[in-house]
Amino acid sequence: MFSLHGYGPSIFEGTILTLEVSLASLFIAMLLGISGALAKLSRARSLRLVSQIYTTIIRGIPDLVLMLLIFFGGQVFINQLGPMLGYDDYIDINPFIAGVSTIGFIFGAYMTETFRGAILAVSKGQLEAGTAYGMSSFMVFRRITLPQMVRHALPGFGNNWLVLVKTTALVSIIGLDDMVRKAGLAAGATRKPFTFYLVVAINYLLITTLSIYILKQLERRYSVGVREF
C-alpha cells in the first residue's frame, strides 16, 4: 500500500484547480467555437477570412509553444501598453487567466471546425421549413439549427473536451498550481515521483472516464427521434 506522505490534500486542491481551468477554458472555447463556425459559414468575406486565419494559425502551432508565446508575449505586451496608458507599476499576468484564455483560445479553433461541420450536417430542408413558416433567420438558428446540430457536434466536441482536459497539464509550466505541479512538488520533496505521477494519471483517467459517460448520456438524449441506441 503506498502512502501520499501527507500530500493528499495538496494533490486534491490541484485536482480541483485542474477542473476549474478545464471548465473555464471549455466555456471560452465554446463561445469562440460557435462564433468561429458562424463566421466561417457567413456570407461576409471578411468574417470568413478572419476565422480562417484564426483556425489556421492555432491549429498549426503546438499548444505548448502557443501557451508560452501568449503568456510571455502577453506579459511584455501589457507592460509596454501600461506606461502608455499612464500605468507605471509592473503588471503580472494572473496565471489562471493566462492559462484559461490560452487554452480557451486554442480549443476555440478546434470547436470552430467541430461546430461548422455540425451546422452543415443539418439538412437544408429542415431550415427551409422554418423559413417557409415565417421564422426569422435567428429563430431558425435557435429553434432548428442549434438543437439539431448538437447531435452532430457531440462526438467531435467530446474528443475536444478530452484533449482539452489533458492539455491543462501544460498550465503547470506557467506557474499554476494544478495537480501536475502539485504532484511535481510532492515528488521532489519525497523523492517518490512514480507514486505521485501515478496518482495524477489515475485522476485524469477518472475525470475523462466520467466525461465519456456523461457524453454518452448527452448523445442519447439528443438523438431522441432520430436514432435508437
Add this chain to the structure above:
Amino acid sequence: MEERVVSVTLDDIHKRFDANEVLKGISLSAHQGEVISVLGPSGSGKSTLLRCINLLEIPDSGRLFVSGEEVLLKKTRDKRTVPADMKQVERIRAKLAMVFQQFNLWSHMTILQNVIEAPVHVLKVPRREAIDKARMYLEKVGIPDKLEAYPAHLSGGQQQRAAIARALAVEPEVILFDEPTSALDPELVGEVLQVMRTLAEEGRTMIVVTHEMGFAQEVSSRVIFLDEGLVMEDGDPETIFNNPATDRFSAFIKAMV
C-alpha cells in the same frame, strides 16, 4: 359571375439561376377557394414558381401580391433582387403554409411539437389553444394517435399528413403543395390525396404542383400547364384536358397516361 377575392397575384414574374432562365414571365391570380393544379414536365419551373410565391426564391423581376399586399423588393448594388423588408416577408410567409415533397417535418420535435411550432413561436398563439387546435387538425388528417411520436417513426404517408396538419395549424390564406406525393411509396399516395381532396371540398385555397393527373382532373378547380418557364395552358380541368390548346399539353397528357 360573383366577385371573388384574390389571394395571390403574380405579375410578369421572372427568375433565373445563372444562365438558366427558369421563369420567363408568369402572370396569374389565385382566388379564394380555388384549387389550382400546376402541371408540367420536369424543369418547367413548377417548383420555382411555387417557391417564388412564399419567397423561398426571390423573383428577379415582376410583382407579387399576397392578400392584397404587394411584396416590396429592391435591387442591391450588384443587381440582385432582395426583399426590401424582411419583416414583411416573414409576415407573408406565415400566411402561406407549405407542404414539401420531402415532408421536412422537424426531426427533433414530436408531431405535436411540429404542429404547434409556428402557431406558438411565429404567430404567438397561446400554447393551450395551439395544442387544442393541433389535436383537431391531426384528427382531421387521420393521425390523432401520433401526437408524441417523432417523424422518423412514422410512414411517409403519415409524415406527409402530419405536414399537412402543420400547414393547417397556421390557418393559412393559401396552402402551397410542392409535389406532395412524389416521395411516397405508391401504396401511400392514396391516403395523402384523400386528405387533400377533403381540404379542397372544404373550400381551402390550394396551389398544388403535382404529377398526379387524377388529382388535377378530378379535384382541382383549375389547371395550369407550365412549360419552359411559361404558362402554356390555364383553364378548368374539363376544358383543357378534353381540348388542349397546345400540342405540348396534348403530348404531355399522352405521356403521363
